[in-house]
Amino acid sequence: MSADLRTLRERLAEISDLQRSVAVLFWDQRVTMPPLGAPARAEAVATLGRIAHDRFVDDEIGSLLERLRPLEESLEYDSDDASLIRVTRRDWEKERRVPSELRTEMLRAASDGHLKWVEARRNDDFAAFLPVLERNLELKKRYVECFEWEDSPYTVLLDDYERFMTTTEVAEVFDAVQPVLTELVREAPEIDASFLHEHYPEDLQRDFGQRVAETVGFTEGAWRIDPTAHPFCISFSTRDVRLTTRYDETGLHSLWSTLHEAGHGLYAHGISETLERTPLAGAPSLGLNESQSRTWENLVGRSRPFWTHWFEPLQATFPDQLGDVGLDDFVAAINRAEPGLIRVDADETTYSLHIILRFGLERQLIEGTLAPKDVPEAWNAGMRELLGVEVPNDANGVLQDVHWSSGGIGYFPTYALGNVISLLIWSVVREAIPDLDSQLEAGELGELSAWLRDNLYSLGRKLTPKETIERLTGSPTIDPQPYLGYLRDKLAALPAGA
Amino acid sequence: MSADLRTLRERLAEISDLQRSVAVLFWDQRVTMPPLGAPARAEAVATLGRIAHDRFVDDEIGSLLERLRPLEESLEYDSDDASLIRVTRRDWEKERRVPSELRTEMLRAASDGHLKWVEARRNDDFAAFLPVLERNLELKKRYVECFEWEDSPYTVLLDDYERFMTTTEVAEVFDAVQPVLTELVREAPEIDASFLHEHYPEDLQRDFGQRVAETVGFTEGAWRIDPTAHPFCISFSTRDVRLTTRYDETGLHSLWSTLHEAGHGLYAHGISETLERTPLAGAPSLGLNESQSRTWENLVGRSRPFWTHWFEPLQATFPDQLGDVGLDDFVAAINRAEPGLIRVDADETTYSLHIILRFGLERQLIEGTLAPKDVPEAWNAGMRELLGVEVPNDANGVLQDVHWSSGGIGYFPTYALGNVISLLIWSVVREAIPDLDSQLEAGELGELSAWLRDNLYSLGRKLTPKETIERLTGSPTIDPQPYLGYLRDKLAALPAGA
Numbered sequence: 001m002s003a004d005l006r007t008l009r010e011r012l013a014e015i016s017d018l019q020r021s022v023a024v025l026f027w028d029q030r031v032t033m034p035p036l037g038a039p040a041r042a043e044a045v046a047t048l049g050r051i052a053h054d055r056f057v058d059d060e061i062g063s064l065l066e067r068l069r070p071l072e073e074s075l076e077y078d079s080d081d082a083s084l085i086r087v088t089r090r091d092w093e094k095e096r097r098v099p100s101e102l103r104t105e106m107l108r109a110a111s112d113g114h115l116k117w118v119e120a121r122r123n124d125d126f127a128a129f130l131p132v133l134e135r136n137l138e139l140k141k142r143y144v145e146c147f148e149w150e151d152s153p154y155t156v157l158l159d160d161y162e163r164f165m166t167t168t169e170v171a172e173v174f175d176a177v178q179p180v181l182t183e184l185v186r187e188a189p190e191i192d193a194s195f196l197h198e199h200y201p202e203d204l205q206r207d208f209g210q211r212v213a214e215t216v217g218f219t220e221g222a223w224r225i226d227p228t229a230h231p232f233c234i235s236f237s238t239r240d241v242r243l244t245t246r247y248d249e250t251g252l253h254s255l256w257s258t259l260h261e262a263g264h265g266l267y268a269h270g271i272s273e274t275l276e277r278t279p280l281a282g283a284p285s286l287g288l289n290e291s292q293s294r295t296w297e298n299l300v301g302r303s304r305p306f307w308t309h310w311f312e313p314l315q316a317t318f319p320d321q322l323g324d325v326g327l328d329d330f331v332a333a334i335n336r337a338e339p340g341l342i343r344v345d346a347d348e349t350t351y352s353l354h355i356i357l358r359f360g361l362e363r364q365l366i367e368g369t370l371a372p373k374d375v376p377e378a379w380n381a382g383m384r385e386l387l388g389v390e391v392p393n394d395a396n397g398v399l400q401d402v403h404w405s406s407g408g409i410g411y412f413p414t415y416a417l418g419n420v421i422s423l424l425i426w427s428v429v430r431e432a433i434p435d436l437d438s439q440l441e442a443g444e445l446g447e448l449s450a451w452l453r454d455n456l457y458s459l460g461r462k463l464t465p466k467e468t469i470e471r472l473t474g475s476p477t478i479d480p481q482p483y484l485g486y487l488r489d490k491l492a493a494l495p496a497g498a
Numbered sequence: 499m500s501a502d503l504r505t506l507r508e509r510l511a512e513i514s515d516l517q518r519s520v521a522v523l524f525w526d527q528r529v530t531m532p533p534l535g536a537p538a539r540a541e542a543v544a545t546l547g548r549i550a551h552d553r554f555v556d557d558e559i560g561s562l563l564e565r566l567r568p569l570e571e572s573l574e575y576d577s578d579d580a581s582l583i584r585v586t587r588r589d590w591e592k593e594r595r596v597p598s599e600l601r602t603e604m605l606r607a608a609s610d611g612h613l614k615w616v617e618a619r620r621n622d623d624f625a626a627f628l629p630v631l632e633r634n635l636e637l638k639k640r641y642v643e644c645f646e647w648e649d650s651p652y653t654v655l656l657d658d659y660e661r662f663m664t665t666t667e668v669a670e671v672f673d674a675v676q677p678v679l680t681e682l683v684r685e686a687p688e689i690d691a692s693f694l695h696e697h698y699p700e701d702l703q704r705d706f707g708q709r710v711a712e713t714v715g716f717t718e719g720a721w722r723i724d725p726t727a728h729p730f731c732i733s734f735s736t737r738d739v740r741l742t743t744r745y746d747e748t749g750l751h752s753l754w755s756t757l758h759e760a761g762h763g764l765y766a767h768g769i770s771e772t773l774e775r776t777p778l779a780g781a782p783s784l785g786l787n788e789s790q791s792r793t794w795e796n797l798v799g800r801s802r803p804f805w806t807h808w809f810e811p812l813q814a815t816f817p818d819q820l821g822d823v824g825l826d827d828f829v830a831a832i833n834r835a836e837p838g839l840i841r842v843d844a845d846e847t848t849y850s851l852h853i854i855l856r857f858g859l860e861r862q863l864i865e866g867t868l869a870p871k872d873v874p875e876a877w878n879a880g881m882r883e884l885l886g887v888e889v890p891n892d893a894n895g896v897l898q899d900v901h902w903s904s905g906g907i908g909y910f911p912t913y914a915l916g917n918v919i920s921l922l923i924w925s926v927v928r929e930a931i932p933d934l935d936s937q938l939e940a941g942e943l944g945e946l947s948a949w950l951r952d953n954l955y956s957l958g959r960k961l962t963p964k965e966t967i968e969r970l971t972g973s974p975t976i977d978p979q980p981y982l983g984y985l986r987d988k989l990a991a992l993p994a995g996a
Contacts, residue, residue, distance in 0.1 A: 017545035037738025047515035222534040240535030
């Protein structure tokens with residue numbers, strides 16, 4: 001290995017160690033930390049983050065990347081080393097454009113905004129949240145000015161979550177998706193799902209979720225699940241993956257939440273070990289990462305074949321709640337479409353509509369065609385138009401999500417892109433594993449998991465999101481038709497008026 | 499605040515954040531980490547440790563400390579700022595003397611040695627462990643050469659755990675202690691403790707241990723207990739204290755283990771908040787820290803007044819195991835003296851003898867009067883002489899402890915010093931709180947806890963161990979007589995031949 005490459009790898013490995021340590025601090029904070037530990041924890045996270053950032057934007061990294069150009073050009077485009085140099089260079093150039101002073105202000109505004117948002121939501125008080133939104137937008141505008149853009153300033157924000165994706169491209173996808181979904185929701189049959197709202201004891205949910213998660217393809221001793229208030233997945237290496245789940249005893253939501261986080265976890269778990277401790281040890285984008293959480297939660301976890309295997313064990317676990325329920329009714333209930341107010345409670349069909357609403361508002365806010373004070377009105381009008389529901393108050397409307405309070409603008413679209421991308425990849429999976437349904441019916445998830453690992457997860461962040469999609473599907477286009485077709489077929493198969 | 503002092507505090511705060519983060523990584527590794535996460539965790543710990551070390555030994559810290567001499571001299575000796583400058587200067591001067599290359603070799607030898615020790619102990623194979631011991635001794639000799647010493651090269655090693663304590667002083671204490679303990683053990687009555695070896699279900703032990711720990715004086719929301727294989731206590735701030743305990747269902751050992759770790763935890767919890775994120779946020783030495791774990795485990799947790807309150811709740815928790823046992827018999831059983839092979843299983847009276855044996859061997863090894871290959875023979879002879887027991891094999895003899903495998907030479911004496919110091923402080927506590935026994939009988943630990951916090955724990959590491967002891971007792975001497983008197987009285991009170 002060239003001395004420069006060795007030095008670059010050493011520097012990046014140290015930065016990765018710092019970032020992984022921040023991840024451990026974060027996991028501990030959300031899962032185990034006593035509440036009064038928060039102030040000291042915030043200091044530690046800030047210090048490690050600052051050291052990692054300072055080390056990354058150092059001139060030395062730039063010089064190394066410059067000197068490594070000839071080596072990069074002599075190597076295969078998708079080799080580990082060429083990818084490392086190429087991807088790191090773009091990350092470095094992006095990171096260098098942002099003055100540390102602005103970064104610090106953004107961090108401070110985020111933590112301050114979060115506190116005010118918690119309060120504002122509790123009091124259903126948009127007026128109290130308005131200054132937070134205005135402040136974050138002002139900072140985002142200063143952030144946007146650090147970069148060039150073509151179609152919309154929003155593209156700059158999007159790029160932090162979905163590299164190389166433009167606002168125009170997202171709008172094209174969403175413009176195709178929205179009318180179909182709105183129509184599907186309007187026509188969806190009403191389904192009896194009352195048995196999903198019985199009392200389901202937490203310990204039984206935990207045991208069942210653990211059993212299912214053990215079959216999705218994790219190596220033993222390389223992962224765990226813990227309870228938390230807001231589920232997430234984080235990893236400290238490909239061999240230390242942490243899923244978290246929230247247990248709500250008034251339903252079985254934790255099962256799909258576990259499968260969702262397991263999808264994220266399998267991505268992290270499947271990244272090639274040769275990419276460990278480099279900036280390539282991640283998913284290419286949030287959208288691709290989300291495509292896999294959605295794959296395991298929905299395409300697998302709400303499918304009839306999957307429940308053909310698992311419904312009996314579920315009934316045996318919850319005989320009082322599900323003993324009298326048939327498989328068909330269960331599958332219908334977990335696949336029903338039902339408009340509601342809250343994004344995180346939304347079903348598979350309505351979910352993307354919640355996102356499309358937020359994307360539209362964010363874009364207008366950043367492009368300056370919507371004033372922050374007018375957001376509640378626009379929100380409520382959008383909910384009426386897209387989902388046909390009336391928003392009773394801001395706490396259950398515009399104030400419901402944490403993202404805007406901490407400056408997470410440009411993040412939302414990745415959720416819906418994930419839904420769309422999941423079906424692009426699923427079509428390829430179906431061709432590659434023709435008897436997938438029989439495998440699911442037999443409770444066998446190993447081949448599916450290995451295929452996704454070998455063909456997708458192992459690539460890590462070497463390729464751009466579009467290159468990754470093209471590698472799998474043959475085309476970089478994010479075509480929404482497979483996604484729409486899937487939902488259409490699914491809803492059509494539901495018993496009308498059951 | 500002077501600009502130099504502010505800069506020094508900022509630098510030290512960042513280093514403290516790095517060290518606290520390493521502590522979180524360590525806690526997670528021992529309590530929650532999936533086993534395959536170990537290699538990545540070792541890398542992260544090494545990187546953070548290296549960054550913290552490099553930042554601390556930086557010339558800038560030395561210049562700041564030099565420039566701050568006039569300020570230091572203008573302030574009260576025990577003020578936070580003067581103490582910070584003084585203590586940091588000594589830490590810095592010590593740390594600077596050790597070449598990084600030697601530090602790295604020691605770290606590598608420690609982790610390599612640990613693996614070989616696990617294997618050697620499992621196979622009862624001292625020959626396999628001998629090269630590890632030899633290698634660690636060779637590195638310790640090189641380490642010793644970085645410093646000056648007067649009475650013995652062992653003093654250099656001791657200083658890492660017990661600042662300013664000399665080998666001669668330790669030997670004086672132990673020479674006074676050993677014959678008395680050996681005599682006490684020989685004459686101790688046999689006590690029936692069979693009821694302590696019944697089956698005690700883990701969940702009930704956990705609940706009871708939690709109940710007791712809630713009364714020792716922790717602020718709610720600032721601590722927690724988790725199960726682990728080898729109990730320890732660690733803190734990430736005064737408001738984030740983590741106790742760990744091992745639950746063994748063949749006895750009640752977890753109760754005293756919990757109280758032991760709670761003692762360490764209360765020390766960390768009681769450090770003045772003004773010392774947070776500085777090198778003063780700790781105990782003055784391991785011996786003083788251990789004095790408090792022993793205080794809560796033994797002086798409180800094996801006392802008759804404590805159990806006057808807690809025995810009934812304990813009986814109610816374990817009616818089958820303890821329903822027929824009287825308080826007197828219970829107190830006698832938990833205070834009996836019974837020689838055994840294993841240090842960590844030793845009772846209060848025999849424990850220090852295990853330490854005195856190790857101290858003698860370590861000292862001879864470092865002074866060059868004992869060859870590593872002859873340690874097993876010397877060990878077995880010592881066990882016969884001090885405790886009157888025959889060692890059947892090395893696994894239950896010289897190979898039982900982890901310390902030497904990772905280069906922890908000089909650490910053992912602090913355990914026995916802790917026992918001795920605990921009684922020095924306890925004598926003062928008894929005078930300060932004349933009705934302590936009635937408080938313990940009423941289950942009230944608050945005044946005791948607050949007194950120790952205000953008079954000891956809050957000082958942190960501002961003073962040296964001896965200065966700290968003098969502050970409390972009026973004399974810097976580590977007088978073993980209160981300790982010996984306590985054990986003598988305790989054993990005399992046991993029913994003879996019960």
